[in-house]
Amino acid sequence: MDQQLFVFVTVAEKKNFSRAAEELHMTQPAVSQYIRTLEQTIGTKLLDRNNKYVRLNKAGEIVYHHAKEILGLYTKMHDLVDDLTNKTSGSVSIGASYTVGEYVLPHIIAVMHKRYPLIHPSIMIGNSKDIAELVKKHQLDVGIIEGELQDKQLTIEPFATDFMYIIASANREWSEEISISQLEEETWIVREEGSGTRAATERMFQTFGIKPQRKLEFGSTQLIKESVEEGLGITLLSDSAIRKEHSMGLLKIVQVRELPVTREFSTVLSSPFQTKALQVFLDLVRKK
Structure with a gap:
């Protein structure tokens, strides 16, 4: 099921079966088969398609929204298990508000890369409200925001x-x-x-x-x-x-x-479980 969701998300984001197949290093018929199987499992069509476009229908929008969250949790689960036996490595997805992301975060990432070259960060820049929402939906491992934020579903910790x-x-x-x-x-x-x-x-x-x-x-x-x-x-x-x-x-x-x-710069988390890569990043942020 995770592979079906991954293929589906890629098609939805590329809006084209050929481009999705190229991104996934698969044949177009194989991509089409994954989509058909997922639609049979869900019990309805998820994509509207013709010769010019591929786009999500109403059911597809629901599946896409939850698929992104499921895939994020699936990746985090693998990273946590991998941490039990291996060196500090793996991915960490970071969302940052503009001020922090453009003028503070680059220095932290540079230090992390020097000390922990096996950690691979991905960074998204957006406004504070949007970053917090993506953390809540498990589409980001951590957010770094500016100013005040109150949300009982998130753990918010000022660091500077x-x-x-x-x-x-x-x-x-x-x-x-x-x-x-x-x-x-x-x-x-x-x-x-x-x-x-x-x-x-x-x-x-x-x-x-x-x-x-x-x-x-x-x-x-x-x-x-x-x-x-x-x-x-x-x-x-x-x-x-x-x-x-x-x-x-x-x-x-x-x-x-x-x-x-x-005002305060703060870290934002939604999960009590942290990979070693995320722990390393948070330690560097707190020592800033």
Whole structure:
């Protein structure tokens, strides 16, 4: 059954039997037979197909959703059993929010690769809310997120404090020190809903009672930095995210009396069982 599910997931994601067969190093008739057998087992068609496309029908969407979770648990089971007799090795799937994933995680992965070359990490970057949901569905072994999160189905452990500052173009002149309320008339560039950085920004607005009239919403920290550098507006970002541009004189930290804003970086887990590879990764994160 696990092979049938694996073939089915591959076809669903490739949206084409030929591409799926190539990915799986199988013949197209063999792929088709796996799909027919799975459909017979489930008792209904799972894919709508013609000469132009292959796509999931309603039943297929249900099976795909659960197949991803089942395959994730199956892989984790094998890794746990393998850990009993072998050296620290294997895969670890990591989900990280943008700030952590792009500016903190690479250093941790580099240390892990040097010390434990048999561990093979796969990394997905997304906003904090999406990463937490994928961990809950067992599609990721661990998540690393920013900001607050409460979920009784997850184990959430802070491991570092992040400091956030208001950032502006280096070409913009500011007074030596101002208050946040003085910035209400500025154009604010913010991240999308679900982002930990967006949550911290909205919390700052609420705490200091300001309601910016002009806000631009971008889904990328890098895009926000480049827009601020060009003078499009100001933003609130992590010190980790702007360290390089600040040292190069491209971005400026606005001296605001009420700042920095602080938040926590946290690990997110859903299973009490951890492979050695995951334990190694978590130990490195905690020592960061």
